[in-house]
């Protein structure tokens with residue numbers, strides 16, 4: 182492939198999700214982190230597409246530079262193995278961001294993602310230091326070069342998160358095309374070999390579920406969301422796998438997806454547990470019914486702060502639309518009492534909600 186290529190519409194949608202997520206994450210982390218933060222784009226690309234549209238590194242920089250809220254100190258690390266693309270990226274940043282504000286710094290590494298990160302992490306380890314909170318974007322063409330063991334280290338600092346994109350066309354073929362050693366590293370185990378006996382969707386679902394399970398079991402991530410992006414023709418374009426330690430991260434990511442594409446040009450499915458469900462059809466009455474059932478079944482007979490319900494909904498498929506979820510439960514007697522509010526059918530912060538047994 183050339184140093185620079187055409188921007189595809191689904192890449193634009195992915196960029197919009199990234200932009201919206203970072204626009205929320207940077208200010209949230211400003212209030213949490215005293216040390217500043219790192220943004221790592223591990224498969225950074227050339228910075229611009231064929232008609233000058235901005236790639237993920239410039240999108241991250243622009244989100245920080247043009248933000249209306251106070252920003253933390255951010256170190257941007259852009260890693261690109263291909264020399265022509267790394268040079269293109271350096272040029273694009275120098276042209277479009279000649280004067281970065283003092284609280285932002287960046288470096289372009291013309292090297293491999295895993296080599297750069299391991300060098301940095303090893304050096305910190307040997308000096309008894311830890312990495313600042315880090316958001317890592319892993320956006321490869323294939324499946325090589327981002328071992329699970331490295332994601333584990335990157336997810337270790339507090340408030341750290343990872344977003345991985347998996348191109349669908351490659352996932353289907355990758356068992357046949359990739360070296361076993363590289364897949365062992367991807368999963369940090371040999372459990373993936375079961376997939377060699379599977380075909381089609383079964384193989385894909387198995388690999389995705391296994392990857393999610395490995396992220397949960399083998400890294401400090403507590404929540405892993407896997408979204409499948411499907412074009413109008415029904416074909417899967419890619420998966421976005423998001424790993425975080427905090428329910429709020431899940432909520433912000435789902436909102437970023439919804440706002441990136443509220444007209445529904447793309448459809449997002451939550452492919453967890455092999456069940457494909459629409460994520461973002463907010464006005465669909467079926468969506469609301471499922472969300473209500475999920476909440477009621479989980480909390481029946483309990484009295485809980487509304488924030489606990491919000492945290493429970495965050496890592497699920499459902500958006501947190503508290504009135505859409507809680508008003509019908511109250512109207513049908515499944516919520517018996519709400520303590521700490523002035524008006525009926527409202528659920529302010531701090532209120533206590535009692536569910537029927």
Ligand SMILES: C[S@@+](CC[C@H](N)C(=O)[O-])C[C@H]1O[C@@H](n2cnc3c(N)ncnc32)[C@H](O)[C@@H]1O
Nearest residue numbers: 224225226236237261262263293294320321326
């Ligand atoms: C899908 S493109 C990245 C696009 C970019 N994230 C964007 O959204 O604008 C993947 C890039 O990763 C680079 N790459 C491939 N293997 C790599 C590795 N092991 N380390 C760093 N970069 C790599 C490729 O040269 C390519 O430019």
